[in-house]
Amino acid sequence: MTDIGIVGLGRMGANIARRLLRAGQSCVVWDRDPAAIAPVVADGARGVDDLDGLVAALAPTRAVWVMLPHGDATEAAIRRLGELLSPGDIAIDGGNTHWKDDIRRAAELRAKGVHYLDIGTSGGVWGLERGYCLMIGGEAGPVARLAPIFAALAPGRGDIPETPRREGRARNVEEGWLHCGGHGAGHLVKMVHNGIEYGMMQALAEGLDLLRHADSPELPEEHRIEVDIADVAEVWRRGSVVTSWLLDLTAAALAEDPDLAKYSGRVGDSGEGRWTVQQAVETAVSAPVLTAALFSRFASRDEGHFAGKALSAMRHGFGGHLEPKKG
Numbered sequence: 037m038t039d040i041g042i043v044g045l046g047r048m049g050a051n052i053a054r055r056l057l058r059a060g061q062s063c064v065v066w067d068r069d070p071a072a073i074a075p076v077v078a079d080g081a082r083g084v085d086d087l088d089g090l091v092a093a094l095a096p097t098r099a100v101w102v103m104l105p106h107g108d109a110t111e112a113a114i115r116r117l118g119e120l121l122s123p124g125d126i127a128i129d130g131g132n133t134h135w136k137d138d139i140r141r142a143a144e145l146r147a148k149g150v151h152y153l154d155i156g157t158s159g160g161v162w163g164l165e166r167g168y169c170l171m172i173g174g175e176a177g178p179v180a181r182l183a184p185i186f187a188a189l190a191p192g193r194g195d196i197p198e199t200p201r202r203e204g205r206a207r208n209v210e211e212g213w214l215h216c217g218g219h220g221a222g223h224l225v226k227m228v229h230n231g232i233e234y235g236m237m238q239a240l241a242e243g244l245d246l247l248r249h250a251d252s253p254e255l256p257e258e259h260r261i262e263v264d265i266a267d268v269a270e271v272w273r274r275g276s277v278v279t280s281w282l283l284d285l286t287a288a289a290l291a292e293d294p295d296l297a298k299y300s301g302r303v304g305d306s307g308e309g310r311w312t313v314q315q316a317v318e319t320a321v322s323a324p325v326l327t328a329a330l331f332s333r334f335a336s337r338d339e340g341h342f343a344g345k346a347l348s349a350m351r352h353g354f355g356g357h358l359e360p361k362k363g
């Protein structure tokens with residue numbers, strides 16, 4: 037494999053470049069922030085000043101991996117790559133783009149003979165050490181060409197036991213990378229992965245919240261139980277049915293501070309949960325857990341809290357119940 041280009045050296049892109057460099061793959065890297073380029077160059081990449089320079093520095097046939105926030109930044113980079121790349125080259129979007137955008141872009145790039153792959157990339161800030169789970173959409177040819185890149189980025193088999201009765205299926209899946217289907221399939225699978233992530237996170241958070249409040253003054257005294265949720269999260273990591281990486285991360289955070297005081301309780305979102313719920317509506321598939329998890333994030337923001345005010349107004353209206361104005 038010749039050099040690969042990496043565009044965007046944020047939390048994900050820089051470590052993707054580093055993991056490839058560690059595997060012996062040469063990389064040409066660019067970020068619009070020059071300060072982000074230098075540390076990756078120090079780790080062995082070749083830095084360039086702009087996207088044009090990146091494409092010029094790569095030998096045909098090229099592969100350029102864009103790892104930018106979804107939306108305008110990614111769209112602009114892919115559009116410019118469409119102008120710069122030559123027939124046979126491959127443009128990759130490894131971010132969290134909506135899969136419908138992939139279908140449109142792939143058609144636009146195909147008209148110029150440029151291949152396009154959408155790659156859902158999971159592993160977060162731990163990917164450098166643990167590897168990245170890759171969910172790939174696009175034509176089989178470019179996927180096969182980049183197989184060594186995917187193998188280097190993926191976690192590998194590790195110590196995960198083999199799933200019985202998988203004989204005859206693609207081995208690379210067990211190493212952590214999957215060609216999910218045609219254009220858009222990679223980001224579709226990643227979108228739903230993130231929707232599931234919301235649901236799992238929400239379930240853990242609600243369960244721990246219940247235990248944290250098991251000594252609530254709402255309960256009669258003889259029913260109040262004090263629970264150390266940092267220890268509960270830790271013990272659940274060991275052989276329980278709910279073991280998971282999300283639980284590992286939760287246990288680590290609770291060990292540091294059982295009150296999680298550095299967080300406000302306001303939970304953001306980057307869009308994939310919303311798209312998952314939209315997908316559920318468009319396909320008439322019932323997804324109540326994923327939807328509730330998304331809506332719970334919205335509620336966490338307490339912006340205006342108008343619904344609560346409306347409820348109080350109705351309670352006041354029909355029952356004379358008075359609720360004090362928030363202080």
Ligand SMILES: O=C(CO)[C@H](O)[C@H](O)COP(=O)(O)O
Pocket residue numbers: 132158159160230233304305306307308309
């Ligand atoms: O893709 C990811 C994890 O798989 C990203 O961390 C993403 O930001 C998570 O989604 P959100 O920001 O909406 O919680």
